Amino acid sequence: MLNSLEQNVQYRRSVMRVLLLLTMVGGVIFSILNIYRGLWSLAAVESVFGLFAFFLWHRIMQTMHLQRWVTIYLLPLFSAMVYAMYVPNSAGSIFVWILTIPVISYLLMGRKQGFWVSLFFIISGITVYHFRFIEGDIAINIANSLNIIISVCVITSLAHVYEVNREKNEERLLDLAGTDKLTGLGNRMKLAETFTLYAEYAKRHKSPLAVVLFDLDFFKKINDQHGHHVGDAGLRYIANFIQARVRKTDLLSRFGGEEFALLIAGSSEVNCFKQVDSIRQELADTHFTHDDITLTITVSAGMAMYGKDGDNLEALLLKADQRLYQAKDNGRNCVVDSNNQQAIEATLQTQ
């Protein structure tokens, strides 16, 4: 599953590909036409853009610096559109290309940059158009100017509204893709995305980051004895219970069937252990009631620390999972971290 950043990049790569193809075809056709008309400078600019588009054709699908290439390509392209109107003997119909600027810049640069780039080149385009093509009858000039300004406003507004809605829909879809339906918590995708950000921060600031795996004890019994709907309610109850006892910056996600993963950022190992253990203890002391059935649900947990136990999510989850299994072997309803791991191993061996 793609994260939000990658999703946006893929979409822009496809739009850029279409633009490059059109520029290559347009570059060839218009440079031949302009050579024929004796507009050498314009023909040279168009040929250069055709070649530039050809150069970018494969690169744009692989580059890590997509936005940089988009900017390097679009700013001279829009300048060339304005320049094409300025060249003596060029056709007034070139102005229709100016109308494509808001659509192209919103699609490729997003809402904010797209707006400013559109504004700058549209104003430049209109100014050059008036300077080159508007003369004679005042009434016709006013009508021409109004036509141009209104059509530019319509296209820019539509591009703006489209991009705002597209961004919102994309955000909503990614939100849904990262949410577990039963509990409303984040899922594995959300966990992986958040871990990437938190790990980057932890590395840079040398601050602690813990990965905790919780697993409900004897959960199968609850399903078997009281039905799946009670099991589901139990999962929601545990999700809310833990969520209410962690900080807003901690991320609780549903990792699998009856497993939850918790990322705790900025707390030392000792403090994380205390926090997780107090959640476990409080849960064991609390009753859960659903459909007149009252139960006590307990959890076992395994904890791993970024840096000490690994520097990627897979390694940390593996370590936390091993400790979770030790907690299960140790009789359940307990938390295992690197500090009590050896003591537990020793106890288990002497048994």
Ligand SMILES: Nc1nc2c(ncn2[C@@H]2O[C@H](COP(=O)(O)OP(=O)(O)OP(=O)(O)O)[C@@H](O)[C@H]2O)c(=O)[nH]1
């Ligand atoms: N109600 C419900 N049950 C689920 C869901 N996902 C997984 N389960 C159940 O969770 C249970 C997990 O059982 P086990 O893996 O045997 O673990 P356990 O019974 O909790 O025992 P220990 O983990 O060893 O303490 C299975 O019965 C699954 O059907 C879910 O979304 N809803």
